[in-house]
Amino acid sequence: MTNASDNSKPTFAQLGARPETVAALAAMGIERAFAIQQYALPIGIRGGDMIGQAPTGTGKTLGFGVPVIDRVLSPQDGADGAPQALIVVPTRELGLQVAKDLAGAGKTRGIRVLPIYGGVAYEPQVEALRKGVEILVGTPGRLLDLAKQKQLKLDRVRSLVLDEADRMLDLGFLDDVEKILSMLPEDRQTMLFSATMPDPIVHLSRRFLRNPVTVHAGHDDVPGVSPQTKQFAYRTHQLNRLELLARILQSKERGLTMIFTRTKRNADRVTEDLDFRGFAAAAVHGDLGQGARERALRAFRTGKVDVLVATDVAARGLDVSGVTHVINYDCPEDPETYVHRIGRTGRAGATGVAVTFVDWEDMPRWRLVDKTLGLEIPDPQETYHTSPWVYTDLDIPTDTSGTLPTADRSRVGLGAEHEEDLGGGRSRRRTTTKRGGSDAPAAERPPRRRRRITGEAELVTEEALADAEVKPRRRRRRGGAEAPVIVEGAAPQADDATEAERKPRRRGAATAVLEAAPAEDSADAPKARRRRRRRSGGTSGSADSAAE
DNA sequence: AAAAAAG
Structure with missing residues (x-):
């Protein structure tokens, strides 16, 4: 299915993707960017750390995938075959799928993407590593296994993505993920993506992020869930x-x-x-x-x-x-x-x-x-x-x-x-x-109740981002990590500025709200405000943030 | 408590 005709959405070229990548995406029938991609691309392409949140099925993979593709050197650019980017995922089948998506987007530049996961023979993976790859997509067990056997070198990785990040950072996976992180260069880009980001996980993740931008795209009705x-x-x-x-x-x-x-x-x-x-x-x-x-x-x-x-x-x-x-x-x-x-x-x-x-x-x-x-x-x-x-x-x-x-x-x-x-x-x-x-x-059937999608509109320009970082309304530091900038997909309300100062997010993360989406029509405003208040007044951290 | 992830 092609989305070329949807003029309300920007093209990948407008978002700063390489021409070769734009062509590769076009060959996949992808011409226009979803909201999360609009926000994530400009930040990711310039190498910024990021927490990306958007509802299921709205294009998170290319939200980090295009930046990853565009930041790696291709073999023609002089890549020596050492992995330059690593994407860690929680299941083998997801790894396979993400690897295919990235391979498609990197095809025109000859970017080599290798899925690494358990349950299958070692030899093909080892052989592919020996020949050289630009991007690895893998599950933790086999990644660590191969790294231990010295078949896998991670010291040239410039971009790290935790896909389904809340899952990767919860108890079942955290140990392995931390081991992997310890093998990567400190000077690198780190991106966390998921539809759900419970507060405790966001807090924990700040250990791994440097000046992260939080990109939050989507509707504000039942956040995380597709409204259709x-x-x-x-x-x-x-x-x-x-x-x-x-x-x-x-x-x-x-x-x-x-x-x-x-x-x-x-x-x-x-x-x-x-x-x-x-x-x-x-x-x-x-x-x-x-x-x-x-x-x-x-x-x-x-x-x-x-x-x-x-x-x-x-x-x-x-x-x-x-x-x-x-x-x-x-x-x-x-x-x-x-x-x-x-x-x-x-x-x-x-x-x-x-x-x-x-x-x-x-x-x-x-x-x-x-x-x-x-x-x-x-x-x-x-x-x-x-x-x-x-x-x-x-x-x-x-x-x-x-x-x-x-x-x-x-x-x-x-x-x-x-x-x-x-x-x-x-x-x-x-x-x-x-x-x-x-x-x-x-x-x-008529919808049970009205649902509205916001955050699908304007480009996040470099100037707007720079502005948001230079003039945060409030900035706090904790544990050495810079407080992140919040890029809200949903349009902020007129009174959000004061509300943000009065009552920043519990983790002290709300330092600046960048108005990246068009204003809501006024009829919806009270309803949205009510929702926002309800969310911010939630008791359980995980419960509250699951809804965001 | 279950499932996943190395073999």
């Missing part, structure tokens, strides 16, 4: 969940669907049950071999199966076009997980449907998710006693006359817009009828 995704919650019971699931999967409006479970075993169980009922489902979780994981994801991306059942290994970052439904078969444990899971749909302007199953035991954590994010989804309790699987707003068959719901086999393989050659003379059709456009399901 319609969200539902059902009150469920262990005994009726599979029935409800099968009925949702029979929806005529459904395209590719991701189902999230809490455990690997549950992912297998659900997959087996759906398979038994005739649905084309595949499972992805960490107990599977790497080959099986990648095959499952590939089958899903190509539409060979239209249901992917996954643990949270697939919750973050994965970009699969045509995903219309996300179903939280097991309720997510925390607001961040919810945001990332449902962010697999409603990407790049497409519409989506997110359904969460809430058992009685899940009510406390669901209420926390709903309250923290300000979702205001109707209490699932109310939907229970009427009929366990009828919810009028969602298009699912309500006939409960006794037959087990089973798959309509014609779903997979029919209604195709194009075919793809699988090789060997076979071809496969893809169901692409639900892809993103105005015919998608949620677009036909």
